[in-house]
Amino acid sequence: MRAPQRFPPYGLTYFSDEAQGFARLWLFDGGEILIPGSFDYVVANSVSDAVSLLQQHGDEAKILAGGQSLIPLLRFRLAAPSVLVDINRIADLEYIQETDNTLHIGALTREATLDESPLIRTRYPILLDTSSMVADPVVRNWATVGGNIAHADPANDHPATMLALGAQLVAIGPEGGRIIPIDEFFTDSTFETTLHTNEVLTEIRIPAPTEKSGGAYCKLERKVGDYAIAGVAAYVTLDGDGRINYAGMGLTNVGPVPIKARDAEQYLLGKTLDDASIHQAADLAAAAAQPSSDTRGPAEYKRAMVRTLAVRALRKASARARGGE
Numbered sequence: 640m641r642a643p644q645r646f647p648p649y650g651l652t653y654f655s656d657e658a659q660g661f662a663r664l665w666l667f668d669g670g671e672i673l674i675p676g677s678f679d680y681v682v683a684n685s686v687s688d689a690v691s692l693l694q695q696h697g698d699e700a701k702i703l704a705g706g707q708s709l710i711p712l713l714r715f716r717l718a719a720p721s722v723l724v725d726i727n728r729i730a731d732l733e734y735i736q737e738t739d740n741t742l743h744i745g746a747l748t749r750e751a752t753l754d755e756s757p758l759i760r761t762r763y764p765i766l767l768d769t770s771s772m773v774a775d776p777v778v779r780n781w782a783t784v785g786g787n788i789a790h791a792d793p794a795n796d797h798p799a800t801m802l803a804l805g806a807q808l809v810a811i812g813p814e815g816g817r818i819i820p821i822d823e824f825f826t827d828s829t830f831e832t833t834l835h836t837n838e839v840l841t842e843i844r845i846p847a848p849t850e851k852s853g854g855a856y857c858k859l860e861r862k863v864g865d866y867a868i869a870g871v872a873a874y875v876t877l878d879g880d881g882r883i884n885y886a887g888m889g890l891t892n893v894g895p896v897p898i899k900a901r902d903a904e905q906y907l908l909g910k911t912l913d914d915a916s917i918h919q920a921a922d923l924a925a926a927a928a929q930p931s932s933d934t935r936g937p938a939e940y941k942r943a944m945v946r947t948l949a950v951r952a953l954r955k956a957s958a959r960a961r962g963g964e
């Protein structure tokens with residue numbers, strides 16, 4: 640781990656975490672301004688416009704959404720695209736709608752919009768748990784749900800929740816649109832997805848809740864607004880006898896990529912949620928974590944926190960599935 644460098648006007652500190660092979664930015668006070676390298680800036684007014692600009696500029700281009708991850712990367716010269724394709728003026732990428740038993744979230748929807756949506760507040764509390772824990776209100780005014788997922792940072796909060804919910808992503812490229820199941824979106828490499836460089840992530844689709852379904856996202860952070868020490872998302876649907884017929888669990892910041900806790904999910908199928916099954920699933924979730932020791936704590940502490948957070952998330956999911964909080 641390299642010593643932190645401080646840059647006060649922007650409140651950022653950069654650590655290079657060689658153990659995990661990726662870089663992380665943290666808030667901090669003190670230091671000097673860092674200026675990005677030069678790049679061309681182009682505005683896309685529609686999705687097709689964005690796709691043709693991406694195609695025109697190839698691997699050298701990057702989409703600019705809320706800029707809350709990309710701009711810090713440019714400042715620290717961890718990314719150096721020669722063209723930024725700004726999609727912020729594509730108004731029809733900002734929406735939250737429930738139709739055909741599916742929640743549709745436009746990729747450019749801001750975290751703050753998700754936070755304030757009555758539909759999300761009443762029907763999708765796991766999404767409110769998640770968006771309300773992302774950074775702070777200022778960041779959430781800019782940060783987009785699509786950007787949070789497309790950035791594929793294992794420390795970002797939405798990937799775990801989307802893995803738990805079994806979301807599908809809509810990508811549009813030169814050949815048209817395609818649907819990518821969330822568990823095929825992240826690769827084994829940090830910050831990498833199966834999105835092609837000439838594709839735009841346009842929509843996130845989430846199955847609408849059934850009568851007996853519930854989910855929760857629990858996150859442990861060093862202080863409000865920080866990235867997770869660890870986070871766990873859990874989502875269950877129950878049959879008429881109270882047995883689980885769908886279980887989804889995702890883990891945040893305990894490995895090089897967002898983790899789907901498949902053994903825990905598999906174990907829960909057909910079970911009722913009681914203390915024994917919850918603890919057994921939490922043990923399996925903890926076993927799926929691949930944490931490394933860093934400034935957020937030793938690996939074993941993080942694994943223990945996954946266990947604890949998994950118990951909390953499953954209990955909350957169970958209560959919500961039964962109509963309570």
Ligand SMILES: Cc1cc2nc3c(=O)[nH]c(=O)nc-3n(C[C@H](O)[C@H](O)[C@H](O)COP(=O)(O)OP(=O)(O)OC[C@H]3O[C@@H](n4cnc5c(N)ncnc54)[C@H](O)[C@@H]3O)c2cc1C
Nearest residue numbers: 702704705706707708709774782783786787789795796840
């Ligand atoms: C101080 C601070 C604290 C933070 N704390 C947290 C936290 O606690 N939890 C958390 O989850 N996140 C946190 N973040 C990160 C942040 O919320 C998200 O990673 C970020 O907002 C990504 O969304 P964006 O719209 O800003 O994307 P951008 O920064 O604009 O883009 C990020 C990446 O995604 C790509 N991209 C964006 N949109 C699309 C699209 N539609 N199609 C294809 N590619 C796309 C870009 O090309 C780029 O590579 C924090 C950020 C800051 C600055």
